[in-house]
Every structure is written in C-alpha cells, then in structure tokens.
Amino acid sequence: MYIYDFIAVTFIGISHILLYFELIHYRRLSYPKLIFLSIIFTILLGIVVTVTGYPEFNVIMFFFFLLSLGLMQIELTFMKNVYFTLASMVSITLLKIVLVEAGMTLFMWSPFNLYLWTNSVINLIVSIIIVISVWFLRHAIQKFARFIVESPLYYFTYFLFVLGLVILFILTAPTIPFLAALHQDYGQLSYIGAIILFFILLLMVLISSHLTKEQMVQEQQERLDAELLDYVEKLEILHDELAGFRHDYVNVLLTLDEGVRTQNIKQVEKVYYEVIAPTSELINNREFDIVKLSEIQIPEVKSILSVKLIEAQQQNIQVMIDIPHTIREITMPIVTFIRIISILLDNGIEETMHSKEKILQIAFFEMEDRQYFVVRNSSQHQTIDLEKIYEKHYSSKSPNRGFGLYTVKSMVDKSANVTLETMFEAPLFTQTLIMKK
Amino acid sequence: MEDDVIQAESLKKVVKEICEEQQIPFDFIEATSRSEQIIEKIPLTTYLPIYFLDIEIKNERKKGLEVAQEIRKYNPEGIIVFVTTHAEFAPISYQYMVSALTFIDKSLPFNERYQMIEKCLQHYQQRNTISVPTDDFIVENGHTTVRIPFATVQYIKTDEPHRLLLVTEDRSIRFYGKLKDIEKLDERLVRCHQSYLVNTMHITSFNARAGRITLNNNHHIPVSRRLSRKVRDIVKG
Numbered sequence: 001m002y003i004y005d006f007i008a009v010t011f012i013g014i015s016h017i018l019l020y021f022e023l024i025h026y027r028r029l030s031y032p033k034l035i036f037l038s039i040i041f042t043i044l045l046g047i048v049v050t051v052t053g054y055p056e057f058n059v060i061m062f063f064f065f066l067l068s069l070g071l072m073q074i075e076l077t078f079m080k081n082v083y084f085t086l087a088s089m090v091s092i093t094l095l096k097i098v099l100v101e102a103g104m105t106l107f108m109w110s111p112f113n114l115y116l117w118t119n120s121v122i123n124l125i126v127s128i129i130i131v132i133s134v135w136f137l138r139h140a141i142q143k144f145a146r147f148i149v150e151s152p153l154y155y156f157t158y159f160l161f162v163l164g165l166v167i168l169f170i171l172t173a174p175t176i177p178f179l180a181a182l183h184q185d186y187g188q189l190s191y192i193g194a195i196i197l198f199f200i201l202l203l204m205v206l207i208s209s210h211l212t213k214e215q216m217v218q219e220q221q222e223r224l225d226a227e228l229l230d231y232v233e234k235l236e237i238l239h240d241e242l243a244g245f246r247h248d249y250v251n252v253l254l255t256l257d258e259g260v261r262t263q264n265i266k267q268v269e270k271v272y273y274e275v276i277a278p279t280s281e282l283i284n285n286r287e288f289d290i291v292k293l294s295e296i297q298i299p300e301v302k303s304i305l306s307v308k309l310i311e312a313q314q315q316n317i318q319v320m321i322d323i324p325h326t327i328r329e330i331t332m333p334i335v336t337f338i339r340i341i342s343i344l345l346d347n348g349i350e351e352t353m354h355s356k357e358k359i360l361q362i363a364f365f366e367m368e369d370r371q372y373f374v375v376r377n378s379s380q381h382q383t384i385d386l387e388k389i390y391e392k393h394y395s396s397k398s399p400n401r402g403f404g405l406y407t408v409k410s411m412v413d414k415s416a417n418v419t420l421e422t423m424f425e426a427p428l429f430t431q432t433l434i435m436k437k
Numbered sequence: 438m439e440d441d442v443i444q445a446e447s448l449k450k451v452v453k454e455i456c457e458e459q460q461i462p463f464d465f466i467e468a469t470s471r472s473e474q475i476i477e478k479i480p481l482t483t484y485l486p487i488y489f490l491d492i493e494i495k496n497e498r499k500k501g502l503e504v505a506q507e508i509r510k511y512n513p514e515g516i517i518v519f520v521t522t523h524a525e526f527a528p529i530s531y532q533y534m535v536s537a538l539t540f541i542d543k544s545l546p547f548n549e550r551y552q553m554i555e556k557c558l559q560h561y562q563q564r565n566t567i568s569v570p571t572d573d574f575i576v577e578n579g580h581t582t583v584r585i586p587f588a589t590v591q592y593i594k595t596d597e598p599h600r601l602l603l604v605t606e607d608r609s610i611r612f613y614g615k616l617k618d619i620e621k622l623d624e625r626l627v628r629c630h631q632s633y634l635v636n637t638m639h640i641t642s643f644n645a646r647a648g649r650i651t652l653n654n655n656h657h658i659p660v661s662r663r664l665s666r667k668v669r670d671i672v673k674g
Contacts, residue, residue, distance in 0.1 A: 030598065322528040324502070363529035370582065374529050386609040387602070409611065413597045416580045416613045423608035436580055 004120040006046075011127035012096060013042040015134045020066050020088035022134070022141040024073050024081070041065060055172045056179065059165070063089060080149055083158055090164035092130060094198040097171075099126040101195065144205065147212040157204055160197060167194050230307055237314065252276065295323040296364065298330060304338055305362070308345040312360055317352045322363040331371055331435040332418055336411050341373060343404045344431050348377040355380045357427055373433040384424045444543070445470065448489060448520070448554075455555050461562045472504040479511045487516040487561040489541070489554075492531070502528075505535040516564065518557050574623065580613035591639050592658055593619055595632035606654060629660045629668045643672040 017038050021029070029037070048057050066088060070081035103122040107114070134141070148154055170182050170190045183190075252275050259267035293309070296302045305321075312319045330337045345362070352360045357378035364373050390409045412420045412433075421432040445468040456463055464482055469475060475488070488508060492501035505517050519531060519540045531537050538560065541553050574587040589605040595616050596602040603610040616634055620626060626634045629650060639652045645665055650658040650672075660668050 027598065320528075322530050324528065324530050324534075361529055365530040365534070367534055372530070372533060374533075376529060386607075387604065412611055413600045416599070419581045419583065419610060419612040421608060421610045425607055434581070436582065 004117070004124045006042075008120070008123040008127040009046070010039055010042045011124075011131045012092065013045075014038040015127070015131045016062065016066065016088050016092050017041075017069070018131070018138070019092060019134050019141065020069065020084060022138045023084040023087060023145040024070055024076055025142055025145065026069070026073050028072070054175050056169065056176060059089070059168055059172055063165075083149070083154075083161065084145065086161035086165055087157075090161045090168065090197075091201060092134075093168055094164060094194055094201065095130055096126055097191075097194050098198045099129065140209065143212055143216075144209060147215065148208055151208060151211065153204055153208055157201070160201060160204070164194070164197050164201075167197065227304075227307075237310070292321045292323050295325065296327045298327070298334070300334060300338055301327075301330065301341075304342060304345075308342070308349065309362075312349045312352070315349065315353050317349065317358050317360050320359075320361045322361065322365070324365050327364060327366070327371075331437045332415050336415065340408050340411055340433060341375075343408050344373075344375045344433070347404055348375045348429075348431070351379050351429065352377040355427060359428075369437045371435040371437070373435075374430060376428055376430040378427045379424070379429045380427075382426055384429065386422050386424060389422075442470075444491075451551060451554055452489070452558065455551075455558050459555075459558070459562070461558055462565075472507060475504065476507060476511060479508070479515075482512075484565050485514055485516070485561070486512065487518065487557065489518050489520055489557075492519050492521040492528075502531055502534070505531070505537070509535050516557070516561055576612065576614060576619065576622070578614060578618070583610055583612050585610070587623065587625070587636075588638060590626075590636045591652055591654070591656065592636060593626070593634045627668065627671055629658060629664055631661055633658055637671055640672055643668055645669060 014035055017034060020026075021034065045058060045061055048061065049055055063085060066085040067081060070076055070085060073081075076084075100122055103126060104119075107118060107122065112118075148157065167190045169179060170186055171194065252271060255271050256268060259265075259271060293302050293305055296305065309319055309321065348360055348362075352358055355378040359376075359378045361376040362374070363376075364371075366372070390405050392406045408420070412418050417436045419434040419436070421430075421434065423430040423432070449466055449468040452466055455461070456466075462484065464484055465478075467474065467478060479486070488505075490501045490504055501519060501521075505519075508515060508517065517535055517537045519537050520543060521540055522543050538557060539553070541550060541557075543550075545553070572587045574583075574585050574590050576583040583603065585603070585605065585608075591604050591606070593601055593603045593616065596611065599613060599615060601612055601614045601616065601619065603612070616628070616632065620628055620634055625637050627637055629635050635650060635652075635658050639654075640650050641653045642651045643649075643660065644651070645660075648660050648662065648665070650660055650668065652658065
C-alpha cells in the first residue's frame with residue numbers, strides 16, 4: 001500500500017466526519033480535533049480490516065462510529081441520526097466512485113502510460129477534491145440539512161440512502177460467503193447502480209437547494225410584510241388618536257370662541273387651564289421621544305424603534321428614549337442587530353406591562369470604540385435566574401415562548417465583537433448590548 | 438452646580454448639615470451655576486470630591502453631562518451625583534459615560550431626598566477613609582472590553598467555543614474570550630473544571646465526593662476529578 005493510499009483514505013475519513021458534523025450541526029469539536037480524530041479512526045479501521053480480513057468492517061464500523069458521534073448531539077432524534085449517517089457515508093463514497101471512474105477514463109484517453117501507482121494517485125487527487133469541496137460547501141450543507149428533514153424529499157432520499165448502503169456493502173468486496181456471492185453475481189450491476197444512484201442523489205440535492213433558496217426568500221418576504229403591516233397598524237392608531245384630538249380641539253376652540261366673544265375672561269381662563277395646558281404636556285412628551293429617534297440615521301433601526309415605542313406607549317408605559325449623539329452605523333450585521341433588539345424590546349415591553357412601575361428606558365450611544373444599546377424595564381419578579389432565562393425552553397411567561405432569549409444568545413455568540421450584559425436589581429431589569437468597533 | 442440659587446443654597450445647607458451631624462470631613466462646599474468655577478477648584482481639593490450636578494441647566498439640554506465629562510477629565514475618581522426633576526427618567530447613557538453614582542429626584546419629598554443625599558455622603562466618606570485601590574477585573578481583547586469589580590465575580594465559564602459567561606450576584610456577561618487567557622489574569626481565579634474558573638473569594642465549601650464547590654450564594658460549581666486535589670488545597674488554604 002502506497003503512502004498516497006493512506007493519505008487518500010484519511011482524507012476520505014475526514015470528509016465523512018466533516019460532512020456528518022455539518023449535517024447534524026455539531027459545534028463542540030474544533031477542526032484540528034476533528035482531523036486528529038479522523039486520522040486515529042482511519043488507522044484503527046485499517047488495522048481492523050487488515051487483521052480480520054473482513055472488508056465489511058469498513059462500512060459497518062464507520063457506520064456505527066458516525067452514529068455514536070451523533071448521540072452526543074442531544075436535539076437529534078435517532079431516525080435523523082441514522083439518516084445523516086447514511087447520507088454522509090453514501091454520498092461521499094458515491095462521489096468518490098464517480099470521480100475515480102471519471103478520472104480513470106480521462107487518464108485512459110490521455111497519452112500517459114498506465115502504471116501501478118496511477119490508481120493511487122487518482123484516488124489521492126479525488127479525495128483531496130472531496131475534502132476541499134465539503135469544506136467550502138459547509139454552510140450550504142447546513143442549510144440543506146435543515147431543509148431536507150422537513151421537506152417531502154426526506155423519505156424518498158432516506159430510501160435512496162439505504163439502497164446506497166446496500167450497494168456499498170456489495171461493492172466492498174466482502175469475504176462473508178453470502179455477500180461474496182452477491183458481489184460475484186451483482187458486482188457489476190451494483191457498480192452501475194451506484195453511478196446511477198449518484199446522479200439521482202445529485203438531482204435531489206439540486207432540486208432541494210433550489211427549493212431551500214425559494215423558501216428562504218419567501219420567509220424573508222413574509223417577515224418584511226408582517227413588519228410593514230405592523231407599522232401601518234401603529235400609524236393608523238396614531239392617526240386615529242390625532243383625529244380624536246382634533247375633534248376635541250375644535251370643541252375647545254368653540255368654547256373659547258364663546259368666551260372671547262362675550263369677553264368672559266373667567267371662562268377663557270378656565271378652558272385654558274383645564275383643557276389646553278395639559279395637552280401641551282401630552283404633545284410634547286410624545287414628540288420629544290419620536291424626535292430623539294432622528295438621531296439614528298439607519299432607517300431600518302429607526303423604524304423598528306418607532307414601532308416598538310408606539311407599541312409601548314399604547315400600553316401606557318412610560319418610555320424614555322436616550323440617544324445623546326447621532327448614530328450613523330451599526331457595528332454588526334444589520335439584520336442580526338434588528339432581530340436581537342426586537343426580541344429585547346418585545347421582552348422589555350411585555351415585562352413592563354405586568355410590572356407595577358411601568359417604566360421602560362431605551363438608550364443607544366457610543367463611548368470610546370464601543371456602541372451601547374440598553375433596554376431597561378421594570379419587572380414584576382423579585383428574583384430572576386440570569387443563566388436560566390437563556391436556556392432553550394425557558395420562559396418566565398408561557399411555555400411556548402421561551403425561544404426569544406435563546407435566539408438572542410445564539411446570535412450574540414456568533415458575533416465575536418458583541419458582548420451581552422444582563423443585570424437585575426429589583427425591580428429594574430437591564431439588557432446591555434455592547435458592540436466593539 | 439445648580440442654576441436656581443434657592444435650590445442650590447438649600448442643597449448646600451442640607452449637605453453641610455449632614456456633614457456636621459455625621460462628622461464627615463470636607464475641605465469646602467461650593468454652590469455655583471458656573472462650570473468653570475468647579476473646574477478651577479478641583480486642584481484645591483485634598484479629599485476625593487463629591488459633585489452634585491443639575492442635569493438641566495438654563496434650557497441647555499446637555500449642560501450637566503458636559504460638565505460631568507469635563508470634571509472626569511481632571512478628576513476621574515471623583516463621585517458624581519446628578520440632581521434632576523425626573524430621576525426615573527434619568528438618561529442611562531450618563532451613567533455609562535461619566536459613571537455617575539446615582540440620580541436624585543428634586544421632586545421627591547424632603548425626607549426622602551435628605552436620605553438619598555445622606556447615603557451619597559456616606560459613600561463619599563467611605564471612599565475617603567478606606568483608600569481601597571479599585572480592584573477591577575478587566576478583560577480586554579480585540580473583541581471586547583469587560584470591566585467589573587473583582588469582588589463581585591463569582592465564576593466564569595465557557596459557554597460556546599470562544600464565548601465566555603461571567604456571573605456575579607446580579608448580572609451575567611457574555612463575551613468573546615478563552616478561559617485559558619482569563620485564567621492568567623488573576624491568581625484568585627482557579628480552574629476547577631475544564632470549562633469553569635471560580636473566584637476563590639466566593640467559595641464556602643468543597644464536596645469532593647459530589648465533585649462540586651458551593652459558593653456563598655448556595656450556587657454549585659462542578660469540579661473535575663483531575664483538578665479535585667488542587668481545589669481541595671486551595672479551600673483548605
């Protein structure tokens with residue numbers, strides 16, 4: 001066995017494990033550790049197969065190895081685990097078969113002589129191509145995995161993968177008499193079957209990746225529509241309030257008119273102090289806060305803040321907005337930022353509504369090389385477990401709403417320059433999002 | 438500093454009263470509506486000064502904050518207290534930008550306001566008598582700056598790869614970093630588990646059989662077997 005072969009086999013091992021980890025979205029293992037694990041396992045597998053003389057072990061052991069890695073991932077059901085294990089094994093092996101076949105055919109056409117090591121070199125090149133493509137496609141693979149388990153193609157591809165595994169079994173040149181006989185009779189057929197299967201699977205992947213894209217675009221559109229609707233609704237309510245105010249105002253004017261006409265200064269005074277003077281506070285307060293939003297020069301952020309501000313004010317919450325300086329840019333991806341602050345603000349408003357003090361403060365400012373976004377709200381709780389609120393299924397409200405802060409946490413975790421500080425000094429609960437430039 | 442002379446004099450009177458009653462030492466008490474006067478007097482102080490600043494000065498929105506920032510330039514350690522009409526709406530950014538001690542609401546009943554001022558002055562006395570060097574725990578890397586009094590840190594754990602969670606009694610901070618780097622920052626932090634660093638100041642007991650540390654707020658921290666001996670030695674002192 002050439003050293004090329006060993007390297008090729010190791011690369012294939014790495015691609016299997018890498019692909020599998022991307023499929024099940026496993027994050028605990030760093031990449032060097034993953035490579036190390038693959039090398040160890042490949043050596044172990046080589047020893048087992050050589051010593052026992054049963055090439056079947058190759059498939060069986062790898063299958064169970066991947067399956068057991070999947071058990072570490074808690075959210076993964078057993079059926080999905082088997083599915084992804086099969087997917088990783090079958091797709092990589094089929095890809096390898098097809099590429100090697102293509103490579104050999106190309107080589108036959110070329111003017112070079114065929115040597116004993118040619119096969120090994122082609123194997124090596126193919127395995128390098130595979131490992132590199134898995135690496136570069138890893139984000140696409142994650143999206144694909146999330147999509148496929150919920151699409152109608154799931155069961156069909158499940159069947160294809162099982163079929164693929166059977167074919168692989170026959171193709172490994174097994175030594176067990178029964179399988180050996182199958183290999184004898186159907187070896188050639190399986191080989192062709194494998195290649196056909198590869199193209200069917202490729203087609204599946206292309207179809208579903210197309211569907212994934214469509215689905216994402218649709219989701220994005222739906223979210224935008226919902227936000228717009230929300231915004232329009234808020235504007236309508238504001239408009240209604242203003243219309244009501246105008247109506248009242250006309251009445252007030254009429255009364256004043258009456259007072260002025262009859263020179264009744266007492267009546268004018270009365271109307272002024274009782275009706276007009278208080279409205280100035282009302283108008284000022286509202287406008288004051290909306291005006292402060294003009295310090296933000298990012299339209300998306302401004303609109304989400306104004307929607308939330310109006311929403312809070314409608315709940316009779318005293319909102320204080322504190323944006324001392326102009327904000328021109330956000331030092332993190334804008335979509336992520338908006339998703340994070342929407343959740344923080346929604347939680348803040350919801351909690352404030354149930355509290356006694358009904359105070360909500362929002363601050364957004366820059367200091368040195370950092371941006372601070374602060375949401376502070378009064379809370380009805382006496383104590384809050386600051387670690388537990390970030391757990392996946394936790395919610396202080398109702399059981400099916402616990403994803404908010406977990407989502408915030410995972411988005412924060414993905415952005416290196418973001419720090420999230422959570423503080424509770426009864427009754428004030430404060431979330432501070434700090435972004436370093 | 439206060440633009441309303443009557444309010445300024447009444448505040449001055451209250452401060453003086455409390456100081457005399459509690460025998461809090463001071464160099465001078467100055468009430469003024471002009472910021473230059475404060476800045477000029479900073480070099481004359483022998484004690485760590487306390488400033489009472491009105492946020493809203495003569496229709497200028499940012500005056501109080503600007504003065505505070507000015508003061509911070511010359512006197513980073515001084516205690517700043519803001520006096521305002523609506524303390525519950527005191528801007529959060531002020532607290533961060535000039536690390537203000539607190540906000541006192543002008544509209545509070547006299548008794549409550551008196552108590553708040555008293556509290557501020559007690560804090561002032563404490564800061565002046567026990568000259569504790571500020572023992573802050575600081576993490577500074579390309580992605581984050583975390584600064585917090587060391588005594589409040591209970592433990593730090595790895596949450597996700599390269600993400601740490603720092604926990605104190607009343608706050609939790611999630612930031613970028615590696616436990617390996619944090620471990621070197623302070624000797625009082627001890628690695629008791631692959632993904633936990635614990636502040637030894639907070640340990641009350643260690644149960645080797647259960648493999649966990651109990652903190653003084655009854656929180657449990659896991660201890661790995663490999664590090665068990667080290668932790669035991671530390672707890673024994």
